[in-house]
Amino acid sequence: MTxxxxxxxxxSDVAAAAQVSRATASRVLAxxxxxxxxxxxxxxxxxxxxxxxxxxxxxxLRTRRSGSVGVVLAEPSAVVFGNPFFGQLLxxxxxxxxxxxxxxxxxxxxxxxxxxxxxxxxxxxxxDGVLLTFYQDRDPLYEQLAKNGIPVVxxxxxxQASSASYVDADNEGGAAMAVEHxxxxxxxxxxTIAGPLGTSAGAERLAGFxxxxxxxxxxxxxxxxxxxxxxxxSGRELTVSLLADRPDIDGLFVAGELMAYGALSALHRMGRxxxxxxxxxxxxxxxxxxxxxxxxxxxxxxxxQMGREMTRLLLAQLDDDDRIPRQVILGTxxxxxxxxxxxxxxxx
Amino acid sequence: MTxxxxxxxxxSDVAAAAQVSRATASRVLAxxxxxxxxxxxxxxxxxxxxxxxxxxxxxxLRTRRSGSVGVVLAEPSAVVFGNPFFGQLLxxxxxxxxxxxxxxxxxxxxxxxxxxxxxxxxxxxxxDGVLLTFYQDRDPLYEQLAKNGIPVVxxxxxxQASSASYVDADNEGGAAMAVEHxxxxxxxxxxTIAGPLGTSAGAERLAGFxxxxxxxxxxxxxxxxxxxxxxxxSGRELTVSLLADRPDIDGLFVAGELMAYGALSALHRMGRxxxxxxxxxxxxxxxxxxxxxxxxxxxxxxxxQMGREMTRLLLAQLDDDDRIPRQVILGTxxxxxxxxxxxxxxxx
DNA sequence: TAAGGCAGAGTAATCGATCTCTGACAAGGA
DNA sequence: TCCTTGTCAGAGATCGATTACTCTGCCTTA
Numbered sequence: 139m140t141x142x143x144x145x146x147x148x149x150s151d152v153a154a155a156a157q158v159s160r161a162t163a164s165r166v167l168a169x170x171x172x173x174x175x176x177x178x179x180x181x182x183x184x185x186x187x188x189x190x191x192x193x194x195x196x197x198x199l200r201t202r203r204s205g206s207v208g209v210v211l212a213e214p215s216a217v218v219f220g221n222p223f224f225g226q227l228l229x230x231x232x233x234x235x236x237x238x239x240x241x242x243x244x245x246x247x248x249x250x251x252x253x254x255x256x257x258x259x260x261x262x263x264x265x266d267g268v269l270l271t272f273y274q275d276r277d278p279l280y281e282q283l284a285k286n287g288i289p290v291v292x293x294x295x296x297x298q299a300s301s302a303s304y305v306d307a308d309n310e311g312g313a314a315m316a317v318e319h320x321x322x323x324x325x326x327x328x329x330t331i332a333g334p335l336g337t338s339a340g341a342e343r344l345a346g347f348x349x350x351x352x353x354x355x356x357x358x359x360x361x362x363x364x365x366x367x368x369x370x371x372s373g374r375e376l377t378v379s380l381l382a383d384r385p386d387i388d389g390l391f392v393a394g395e396l397m398a399y400g401a402l403s404a405l406h407r408m409g410r411x412x413x414x415x416x417x418x419x420x421x422x423x424x425x426x427x428x429x430x431x432x433x434x435x436x437x438x439x440x441x442x443q444m445g446r447e448m449t450r451l452l453l454a455q456l457d458d459d460d461r462i463p464r465q466v467i468l469g470t471x472x473x474x475x476x477x478x479x480x481x482x483x484x485x486x
Numbered sequence: 487m488t489x490x491x492x493x494x495x496x497x498s499d500v501a502a503a504a505q506v507s508r509a510t511a512s513r514v515l516a517x518x519x520x521x522x523x524x525x526x527x528x529x530x531x532x533x534x535x536x537x538x539x540x541x542x543x544x545x546x547l548r549t550r551r552s553g554s555v556g557v558v559l560a561e562p563s564a565v566v567f568g569n570p571f572f573g574q575l576l577x578x579x580x581x582x583x584x585x586x587x588x589x590x591x592x593x594x595x596x597x598x599x600x601x602x603x604x605x606x607x608x609x610x611x612x613x614d615g616v617l618l619t620f621y622q623d624r625d626p627l628y629e630q631l632a633k634n635g636i637p638v639v640x641x642x643x644x645x646q647a648s649s650a651s652y653v654d655a656d657n658e659g660g661a662a663m664a665v666e667h668x669x670x671x672x673x674x675x676x677x678t679i680a681g682p683l684g685t686s687a688g689a690e691r692l693a694g695f696x697x698x699x700x701x702x703x704x705x706x707x708x709x710x711x712x713x714x715x716x717x718x719x720s721g722r723e724l725t726v727s728l729l730a731d732r733p734d735i736d737g738l739f740v741a742g743e744l745m746a747y748g749a750l751s752a753l754h755r756m757g758r759x760x761x762x763x764x765x766x767x768x769x770x771x772x773x774x775x776x777x778x779x780x781x782x783x784x785x786x787x788x789x790x791q792m793g794r795e796m797t798r799l800l801l802a803q804l805d806d807d808d809r810i811p812r813q814v815i816l817g818t819x820x821x822x823x824x825x826x827x828x829x830x831x832x833x834x
Numbered sequence: 835t836a837a838g839g840c841a842g843a844g845t846a847a848t849c850g851a852t853c854t855c856t857g858a859c860a861a862g863g864a
Numbered sequence: 865t866c867c868t869t870g871t872c873a874g875a876g877a878t879c880g881a882t883t884a885c886t887c888t889g890c891c892t893t894a
Contacts, residue, residue, distance in 0.1 A: 219573030544850030
């Protein structure tokens with residue numbers, strides 16, 4: 139019993155079954171136009187009946203297109219995996235690639251050698267384009283790809299390479315919204331736990347925090363600002379340190395949701411009632427936000443849509459051969475839950 | 487200015503530069519053997535100098551091997567993304583595939599139509615093998631692939647398709663260890679929050695819980711068992727419900743770490759001191775476990791290694807054309823932290 | 835009526851790497 | 865000296881899809 143891959147159905151088989159030439163069959167299946175209606179339906183029927191699936195290798199060899207897009211995870215650390223962000227982004231990307239029948243090839247370089255091989259691999263045309271996630275500017279990968287003419291889209295504003303195409307959330311606007319909300323809830327002393335300033339999310343959310351306070355006529359005091367690293371632990375520790383220095387804090391903007399979990403836990407532990415003693419607003423609005431105790435008010439960013447948007451930008455570059463860098467900033471919005479909403483109650 | 491992909495270096499170019507035939511160049515680069523030392527070094531030098539990268543499409547067309555492995559994420563829900571498990575597994579897989587110069591093609595089918603296309607795509611030989619993650623038995627994908635002779639490895643014991651190759655952690659043994667530890671710490675009334683019984687992790691960890699209590703001569707009481715869904719929320723809610731019914735509980739085994747976060751939070755909220763009133767042991771031992779409050783005692787499972795092991799099994803099938811299903815169960819171990827360790831103290 | 839135009843179908847070259855087959859040459863035995 | 869055996873390199877077919885080019889009719893128009 140020889141196992142024969144069903145994939146052994148080739149275009150020639152289809153053409154033979156439909157009694158046309160390979161060329162005609164190819165034209166029909168490519169939707170390419172000038173083929174008589176009779177032939178057309180014969181070919182389609184034959185392809186259907188035989189279960190024809192085109193051989194990607196052959197097509198790719200001929201067309202010099204790989205039909206696949208590389209997704210590079212440039213930062214394979216616990217921070218990335220502990221956060222649903224990456225998964226959701228990937229889901230958005232996978233979905234839009236799927237619709238276009240493109241393959242998603244994932245790269246997770248874990249050391250210098252991997253990086254080297256990745257560079258030469260990507261540069262030699264084995265993918266049609268690259269989506270770069272969790273990219274750090276110190277990494278030379280972006281420059282290398284750009285130099286080789288490979289279309290690239292990054293998932294956040296690169297701090298250096300400003301001519302890159304990227305998709306990002308409106309970090310600054312979202313943070314400002316968070317602060318405005320805290321002000322509206324009557325908070326008088328508002329602190330923040332920022333993300334790493336070497337990331338666009340960290341820097342921009344802090345900028346939004348500052349801007350909103352400035353606009354309200356009470357510029358941020360520097361000892362109300364702490365910089366964390368997006369982990370739950372840093373959220374907890376910095377909350378403790380903030381409240382030790384400034385017991386008068388009654389509003390807290392935490393620039394990342396994992397850090398916010400840490401903040402909530404620290405506040406509980408210190409006996410501060412949320413939201414009455416301290417109102418908390420977070421950023422990200424992960425699915426978990428609704429299930430924390432109390433549920434977290436958070437700035438929602440549309441992660442899956444960011445993934446889809448990245449893909450869209452990349453495909454536009456591929457289709458139109460248009461290398462003008464484009465930037466897309468997606469809007470954020472405030473989702474109010476109990477961690478910030480003081481419904482006339484007061485502290486025990 | 488025409489952009490020329492550097493990848494345009496072909497084997498012919500290398501052969502010409504080394505003044506040999508394509509066949510000889512191919513033999514050298516394949517490491518395949520009987521080539522004179524002079525030719526050999528000439529070819530290697532030329533390849534190096536020109537920056538030759540083989541064209542995968544051409545190779546694949548000729549060899550009928552795709553050089554890539556499909557990773558299917560069969561359950562793209564929030565549960566998967568909220569948990570670092572998937573990311574770590576992926577990292578392990580990526581690492582071992584990298585070493586073998588294989589591509590990782592990721593599939594995240596999100597509806598019926600995606601599933602259909604995925605099936606015909608995979609079945610027609612576009613990947614050399616498939617790693618199936620978060621696979622649910624109701625899904626016909628495994629059977630389809632097996633029928634088509636595509637090597638498959640699953641990331642956990644499938645409850646139905648028992649003839650599959652899979653890699654799993656020693657769930658039952660780990661759970662038993664957790665219970666033994668709680669017993670050793672002096673707990674008298676031990677409860678558990680199990681995972682969904684439709685997953686091997688859920689069912690086996692519950693079995694381990696039962697076994698250990700049985701062995702200790704105090705069979706599990708049914709009202710000390712609750713079944714959750716691996717989310718933080720279910721952990722919190724079931725903890726509340728458990729302690730409402732059985733206030734005498736002084737030991738809790740939570741079969742998943744996100745659920746354990748919920749349990750800790752609920753216990754705090756209810757004013758039960760951990761570990762003195764209730765000792766808690768979790769499963770998974772994610773990096774976060776060390777940073778919770780208090781740090782969680784947890785059963786460690788080697789997730790990255792599971793990814794590597796899956797790849798190893800799959801590659802063995804590919805290399806040896808050996809279709810005998812193999813199972814690998816990786817050991818777990820107990821990591822004791824403060825959530826279970828009663829250092830002679832007592833409740834406030 | 836004949837030339838030109840055009841739609842629609844087929845022929846065959848092509849992409850790049852692999853690998854079978856063939857042939858050249860050298861060494862060793864009779 | 866001639867034949868056998870073995871080693872190593874090259875020639876060329878091959879994988880399957882695409883597509884430039886060619887060819888065949890048929891229709892239009894001067």
